[in-house]
Amino acid sequence: MTNQLSPEIPSCTWSRPIGLGWDKPYTVRYASNIDDGPWHGMPLGGFGAGCIGRSSRGDFNLWHIDGGEHTFKNVPACQFSVFESNGASSQAYALSTQVPEDSTLKAWQWYPTLPGTKGTGNYHALYPRSWFVYENVFQAQLTCEQFSPILAGNYQETSYPVAVFLWNAHNPTDAPITLSIMLTWQNMVGWFTNSLKSPEVRVRDDGSPVYEYQPRWGESQGNYNQIVENTQQFGCLLGQIGSNEPLQEGDGTWCIATLKHPQVEIFHHSRWNPEGTGEEIWESFAKDGSLPNYLDPTPATENTQLGAAIAIRFTLQPGETLEIPFVVAWDLPITEFAAGVNYYRRYTDFFDKSGNNAWAIASTALEEYQSWRSQIQSWQKPILDREDLPNWFKMALFNELYDLTSGGTLWSAASELDPIGQFAVLECLDYRWYESLDVRLYGSFALLMLFPELEKSVMRAFARAIPQGDDTPRIIGYYMTIKAESPIAVRKVAGATPHDLGAPNEHVWQKTNYTSYQDCNLWKDLGSDFVLQVYRDFLLTGADDVEFLADCWNAIVQTLDYLKTFDLDGDGIPENSGAPDQTFDDWRLQGVSAYCGGLWLAALEAAIAISEVLLTHRRGAENTEELRVQKSIYETWLQQSLPIYQEKLWNGQYYKLDSESGSDVVMADQLCGQFYARLLDLPDIVPSDRAFSALKTVYDACFLKFCNGEFGAANGVRPDGSPENPKATHPLEVWTGINFGLAAFLVQMGMKDEALRLTQAVVQQIYDNGLQFRTPEAITAAGTFRASTYLRPMAIWGIYLVIN
DSSP states (O other), X not given: OOOOOOOOOOTTOEEEETTOOOSSOOEESSTTSOOOOSOOOOEESOTTSOEEEEOTTSOEEEEEOSTTOOOBOOOTXXXXXEEEEOSSOEEEEESOSOOOTTSOOXXXXXXXXXXXXXXXXXXXXXXXXXXXXXXXXXXXXXXXXXXXXXXXXOSSGGGOOEEEEEEEEEOOSSSOEEEEEEEEEEOOTTOSSBSSSSXXXXXXXXXXXXXXXXXXXXXXXXXXXXXXXXXXXXXXXXXXXXXXXXXXXXXXXXXXXXXXXXXXXXXXXXXXXXXXXXXXXXXXXXXXXXXXXXXXXXXXXXXXXXXXXXXXXXXXXTTOEEEEEEEEEEEOOEEESSTTOEEEBGGGGTSOSSSOOHHHHHXXXXXXXHXXXXXXXXXXXXXXXXXXXXHHHHHHHHHTTHHHHHSSOEEXXXXXXXXXXXXXXXXOSSSOOBOOHHHXXXXXXXXXXXXXXXXXXXXXXXXXXXXXXXXXXXXXXXXXXXXXXXXXXXXEOXXXXXSOXXXXXXXXXXXXXXXXXXXXXXXXXXXXXXXXXXXXXXXXTTSOOHHHHHHHHHHXXXXXXXXXXXXXXXXXXXXXXXXXXXXXXXXXXXXXXXXXXXXXXXXXXXXXXXXXXXHHTTTTGGGHHHHHHHHHHHHHHHHHHHHHHHHHXXXXXXXXXXXXXXXXXXXXXXXXXXXXXXXXXXXXXXXXXXXXXXXXXXXXXXXXXXXXXXXXXXXXXXXXXXXXXXXXXXXXXXXXXXXXXXXXXXXXXXXXXXXXXXXXXXXXXXXXXXXXXXXXXXXXXXXXXXXXXXXXXXXXXXXXXXXX
């Protein structure tokens, strides 16, 4: 707690007036998909620790506490409130403009929104920090800065389940002001686990597998609250009476805490009713900023809810400023997948695994918050100081990292095999499986650049999965959506690169290929995606981790051999089969395709480069001859394939969608393989003048001629910008992450102005229309979106990488 002037908020935040709604926010394209509405704010919490979210109206409404599961619901009892008195008059408000819809807490006054242009303050976000600046209501100048210790390159504090709320209060008047800041919280121990231990998996109307999640919401029997303190700190621990059973998912503790200071008085109430009127704390708080200091650790009986409250009261003389930290911490150490499949979370490597550490975590935060804050500022400053990057770009660059916190993120405790644990982020909330490899081809740039060891851990998990097989038969959801009979497919063919690392209802990292929308064993991009990401992760993290390449080599050999079996005509390039068999999984490609064929060529070049590194370092000296043979096989395939790609696909202006459909569609991502080849300092897979011509055609047709460049680039339109099939889905969607990948390619080819114009169009659609902190896979010109909280948009870090 220090006396200092108000905090500096960077000039490039996403900001919005507190409580201001949206006239026409984007709405979901398919009714069966998740659409929580636009009230999303920056998430708080460490990677894999679970997170909470607070919107720009001040309500805590996002509860991603159970790994991989989604709960969106305002909990009115979890809130800050402020009392202010200047001696003559006083006022008190709970700091959310969202009045409870269930008629609870009727005694409370909720923060006002003022008519006309005179707002009551602004919310700002620049992940991992956000701010509420309160204006035109209180006489004091009040700011609350919110953050968790997300620190680039840090594999300890970044995992902590804690949120810091740093209050800054300043008296600009010429008379003393008395303020009291109260934090209330509901005891939620035991709530965040699926009460359905083996939920049935069914196929949703869009063909995707889905299961039901029923958290034990409101089941608080046996929960209790108790005051905890030491010489410097004061808090309230929210716990649960112990049983003789081993700890389960959802068990543990929460804690709210603050610092003691000679200038302040601390008040508390350890057991109030969040389902009542709230008067037992509001009466005294609204009168003079105090609480009754009521202590009652009695556990809750059935159908009873518990709230805790702490308040800090102080008087500011004219011109005086005070900084006051509050923290919310939680210690729920276990993530459970299928019944009985339990993992400890990464932060338990630094606190024990008992679930009793919420106070210890809160206490650590109160000691370290200033250091954490300055470390965040230090890693962001070089980017924020750059004058060649526009503010909107810096804003989106950092805010798109939100997904590393709230994308259902898992980060397990360390083991001998995985010395910093295993990591995974969902493809999205609607497609609830982890680290979809085709999506992370663009979407993993952020993880690679900021947390390279976590990135490598993900790729090692794929390398371990490639040799595995799973013969479980299943039907393919896509055929249901087109009302055709589905072939029966096995879940995972040995040697095939899996699409994903599994889902939270089974066994992530072990049971892969969860999605059954398509038969991903037949996909023609996944094997190439794997090889390219392995070499990329080696090259762009110092090119010295030869062991990483050696760990992945056998999987590379196996999966390229497997992919080559789809080269049915022996021309060197695997053919697409007509069924959607790549990341655009509603889009039929036939024969050699520009997208998959280009990735195949680049992957062969990467495999050759990897074999050279392994030969140079004599890794596995006993199989040097094997390496040489393998390398020459890839060289033969590459020499055969390169001319075929030109012959079959180049039409004089751009690369055709594929060699057999006869389509004249310009595909936005046609040269992803060329982008990757150049990114990895590999030989071009196409002549650079042709790449340039194709890229200009894409920019013109898919972006400028598609709705006048208002939305971004559509996936595929005819050269005049018109649709080939007006009823098609994927070709006429604007995919946010594909656009960022395309922009990175534009920068790479010397078209930076065009790249920024394209990127800005997409960023504005997201951040002006209520999609912030839930960026979807796709938007449409009709103002709809699909697949929120998507992994691929972190591709914006690829643009930054190439600009550098």
